[in-house]
Each structure stands twice: as structure tokens, then as C-alpha cells.
Amino acid sequence: MPRLLLSNPQKTLLPKFQFFYSKGIPSSNLSVVLSSNPSVLGYNIDNCIIPNFKSFKDFTRCDDSEVFLAYKNCSQILTCNFQSIVAPNVAVLIEHGVPDSHIMTELVDHPRIFVPNHDKFRTTVEEVEKLGFNPLKHNFLLAIRALVQLSKSTWKRKFNVLKKWGWSGKEIVSAFAKYPLFMTLSEHKIAATMNFMVNTMGWKSSVMANRPILLTFSLERRIIPRCSVLQALISKGLIEKTDVGLLIESTEKVFLERFVTPYEDPYLLKLYKEKLGLSGN
Known part of the structure; x- marks a missing residue:
């Protein structure tokens, strides 16, 4: 000042x-x-x-x-x-x-x-x-x-972003009722997370509509590292599918206990740390 x-x-x-x-x-x-x-x-x-x-x-x-x-x-x-x-x-x-x-x-x-x-x-x-x-x-x-x-115009823009990903108006209102703060995310954040979840991971758009809190987690620090481990497990035939909420929403301790430690594969922890940017630690 x-x-x-x-x-x-x-x-x-x-x-x-x-x-x-x-x-x-x-x-x-x-x-x-x-x-x-x-x-x-x-x-x-x-x-x-x-x-x-x-x-x-x-x-x-x-x-x-x-x-x-x-x-x-x-x-x-x-x-x-x-x-x-x-x-x-x-x-x-x-x-x-x-x-x-x-x-x-x-x-x-x-x-x-x-x-x-x-x-x-x-x-x-x-x-x-x-x-x-x-x-x-x-x-x-x-x-x-x-x-x-949120201004009315901002709400409308985010509403339209979600509709482009296949959400109905009813689903958007329902998602807001489940976790209102997801609508405060930037349009870029919403689109980027939806793009990764749908186009990279192959999950249905409705998964995020049912669990809108998933959109609030960091792509770089939470979603991508954990999904990379899941992809590795699937490619090795160690797992077929999992609950997305458990994968993304669980604490670090629970995630490691469920998706890394039981498989006794050093590559999984190495991959996870690399995606987190911790490989040099």
C-alpha cells in the first residue's frame, strides 16, 4: 500500500x-x-x-x-x-x-x-x-x-463446461447438492480433470457426476500418480478394477496399504514417487 x-x-x-x-x-x-x-x-x-x-x-x-x-x-x-x-x-x-x-x-x-x-x-x-x-x-x-x-455468468459457464462432458442439468444440480465447492473450481481445472478421467482412464463421465469431490483433487499431486499405479497394476494383471473413490479419496497411508505394499513390487513405489516428483528423495 x-x-x-x-x-x-x-x-x-x-x-x-x-x-x-x-x-x-x-x-x-x-x-x-x-x-x-x-x-x-x-x-x-x-x-x-x-x-x-x-x-x-x-x-x-x-x-x-x-x-x-x-x-x-x-x-x-x-x-x-x-x-x-x-x-x-x-x-x-x-x-x-x-x-x-x-x-x-x-x-x-x-x-x-x-x-x-x-x-x-x-x-x-x-x-x-x-x-x-x-x-x-x-x-x-x-x-x-x-x-x-460465483456470479451468475460464471455459474452458467461452468454449467456449460460440465454439459459438454455429458452431464445433464439434473446431474449438475445433484452434484452440487453432494459437494457444492466443486463448482468453485476453475473451468480449466474442471475440463482438465474430466479429460484425464474420461479420455485417459476411460471412466464414464457419470462417475464424476456421482462423486464430484473427485474433481477437487490435484491432477499432478494426487490423481495422475495414483492412476499411474492403477494402470501398472492392471497391465501386470494384478488387479482388474477398483473403486475410484477409494483410489483417489483415500489418505496416503490407506492408498499405499491397498495399492502398493501388498504387491511387494518395488516398481510400483518407484513409479508413484516419480509421478509425485519425489524420485530424487
Whole structure:
């Protein structure tokens, strides 16, 4: 922020650092977060930062480190007016029956969804309810998080990308209901993953429609390395087919236990590490 370069560090910057230090925030954490989210340094410490910090802490009943985590996740938490922007949006969720525990967790981990214009936020919540999401389930907030990020035009473009891969409108809506955040992926990411799954692996497009979370995993760091092991197992006649969800969604430990270790073939682990880019380790 150019104006910070012209400010008096003793008067404008030091009080803010001292405030965060007083809350037990380690200097190493503070420097990293402020370098990536420096906007808070341009706001008044007494009229903005401290009142918002206190309001957030009082409202969520969380500790100082969690308030700082929320700021790390969204700098607007300490720069917008908490009482006039965040609190009214929280009230909408309470009004629609979202459990307090879900709201508080979301406030700390994903506070960005609470800072849109109040009318837009209310409309989004109502849209999610109309789509059939249950306010008592965590997916309700995931759907809000997704729709807050998506403009109508962006939603339409992604809708069309999925239709090109054979998904029906009903399948897209069903997939969104299962895992809303998959629609926040870029169009390129969706297309690239679908291309690999369908054209390289030979799986039906409907597999991903039924398990949309598969699209969210990294091609380079998860999907390709694991699928390479599967292809090797098939080529060696050691396996015929497997559950795609188990292959992609399982933890590293479970994946190795199910697809590598039992076959006692050093090539499998070597191949897996090569695809992960770990062959030199």
C-alpha cells in the first residue's frame, strides 16, 4: 500500500504491531500474515481494528489466536464494521435455523462468506434453501460459500463446461447438492480433470457426476500418480478394477496399504514417487 510508505511508522504502524503482539501472536506468524494481507495496516487502530477484534471475539467466544486466524483467512474481518456487516449476515443464518456451532466454525475458518452486501447474502441463503439444502447440515454453509463466490455468468459457464462432458442439468444440480465447492473450481481445472478421467482412464463421465469431490483433487499431486499405479497394476494383471473413490479419496497411508505394499513390487513405489516428483528423495 503506497500510503503506508509515506506514513510515520512510530505513529501508524508500531501501535498495530504492539496490539497484535499483546494478543500473543508470534512475530513470525504476524510478519507472514501481514505481508500477504497488509490492508489492515492502513486502518485506524482505535476506531477500527481494536473494536472489530473485540466484537469478533465477543461474538464467537473464541480466543485471540482464533480471531487472528479469521483475519488470516479474510482481512476484512478487522477492517469492515463487524456490527453492521457481519452480525446481520450471521442473524440471517440463525433465522434460517443454522446451528450456532456451524456458524462459529465457519466464521473462523471461512469468514469471507459473511462480508458480502446484506441483501446479496440474504438472497444467497434463500437460493440455497430453495435448492433443498438442509440448514442443519454443514453442506448448507458449503453451498452458501460456493454461491457467494460465483456470479451468475460464471455459474452458467461452468454449467456449460460440465454439459459438454455429458452431464445433464439434473446431474449438475445433484452434484452440487453432494459437494457444492466443486463448482468453485476453475473451468480449466474442471475440463482438465474430466479429460484425464474420461479420455485417459476411460471412466464414464457419470462417475464424476456421482462423486464430484473427485474433481477437487490435484491432477499432478494426487490423481495422475495414483492412476499411474492403477494402470501398472492392471497391465501386470494384478488387479482388474477398483473403486475410484477409494483410489483417489483415500489418505496416503490407506492408498499405499491397498495399492502398493501388498504387491511387494518395488516398481510400483518407484513409479508413484516419480509421478509425485519425489524420485530424487
